[in-house]
Amino acid sequence: MKRVKESPKSTHRSVIRRIQGKGRGSVFTPSDFLDLGTRGSVDLTLHRLTDAGTIRRLSRGLYHYPESHRLLGEVAPSIESVARALAASEHAKLQPSGAYAANLLGLSEQVPAKVVFLTSGRARKVKLGNLEIELRPTTPRKVAAAGRTSGLVMAALRYMGRDHITRSRIAHLRQTLSADDRRRLLGDLPSAPVWLHPHLRAIAAKESP
Numbered sequence: 291m292k293r294v295k296e297s298p299k300s301t302h303r304s305v306i307r308r309i310q311g312k313g314r315g316s317v318f319t320p321s322d323f324l325d326l327g328t329r330g331s332v333d334l335t336l337h338r339l340t341d342a343g344t345i346r347r348l349s350r351g352l353y354h355y356p357e358s359h360r361l362l363g364e365v366a367p368s369i370e371s372v373a374r375a376l377a378a379s380e381h382a383k384l385q386p387s388g389a390y391a392a393n394l395l396g397l398s399e400q401v402p403a404k405v406v407f408l409t410s411g412r413a414r415k416v417k418l419g420n421l422e423i424e425l426r427p428t429t430p431r432k433v434a435a436a437g438r439t440s441g442l443v444m445a446a447l448r449y450m451g452r453d454h455i456t457r458s459r460i461a462h463l464r465q466t467l468s469a470d471d472r473r474r475l476l477g478d479l480p481s482a483p484v485w486l487h488p489h490l491r492a493i494a495a496k497e498s499p
Contacts, residue, residue, distance in 0.1 A: 301327030305335045309345065314357030317348070317371040319379040349416045352376065372416055372423050373407045382411025383436040387426070391445040396466060397459055398450075408432050408445070431481055439471040440478035443493070447486055455489050463493045 304326040312318065323332045336353055339345045346354045352375060354367045369390075377384040385391075385408040392398035403421060408428040416423045435441030443463065447455055464472065475494045479487055 301331040302335045302338070305332060306339070306344075309339075309355050312355060314355055315365065315367060315371065316355045317367045317375040318353055318355075319351050319375055321379040322375075348372065348418070351379070352416060366418055369405050369418075369421070369423060372418065373405075373425065376414050376416070376425055377407075377409055377411055380411045382409050382425075383433040384409055384425070385428075385433045385436040385441050385445055387445045388449045391442050392449055395442060395446050396462060397446055408436075410436075434481040435478045438474060438478065439467060440475050440481070443467070443475065443490070444478070444482050444486060447489060448483070452485060460489060460492050464495075467493065 301323075305323050308323060308326065309316070309318070320329065320332050320336060323335075326332065327335075336345065340347050340353070344355075346356050348354050348367070352372070357365050359365050373384055373386075386394060387406045387408045389398060389400050389402040390405045390407075393400060393402070404424060405421065406424050406426055409425045410430065410433050411425065411427065413427055414425040432445075433441070435444060450459070472494045475490045479490060482490060
């Protein structure tokens with residue numbers, strides 16, 4: 291079926307409707323709207339909406355539909371929403387890494403000033419106030435379990451290192467991960483370095499080690 295050519299005004303309306311549909315707090319790139327018009331018309335619409343204060347430009351090609359709190363004012367976008375928007379723009383895999391992965395699993399209370407995601411896409415960095423979000427290209431093996439709890443566990447344990455994977459941390463993961471997630475660890479063993487295998491098996495075991 292032949293596509294109907296959209297006018298700039300029609301593109302403008304369609305982009306606004308989609309942004310509103312995503313909801314306050316959403317983060318997006320021009321790639322999210324390329325089915326609504328040409329890249330030029332989409333860029334022009336986003337530029338005008340930024341000038342009008344409807345959306346906020348976080349960095350080159352990255353935008354936020356801000357939400358406000360009655361006491362705190364404008365609420366910053368979530369770390370995950372920024373990283374996902376960047377990765378989605380090039381259909382890349384995304385895996386939380388380092389101290390951030392350990393923090394998400396409750397293995398560390400450290401809140402990093404730099405949050406690193408491993409990606410199958412290109413390198414990107416975005417500053418959100420004092421926080422930096424980095425997408426760091428890596429090997430296919432390190433993002434093979436991306437999007438699953440297995441990938442998060444592997445990334446966190448890699449960060450902690452051999453000497454800091456204690457019995458109490460293994461017990462913590464056994465208690466907090468679902469039975470399905472623990473079973474999935476065994477299926478994802480080929481994605482993990484060999485030195486991690488005993489620890490992943492201990493987390494997945496039916497009985498406490």
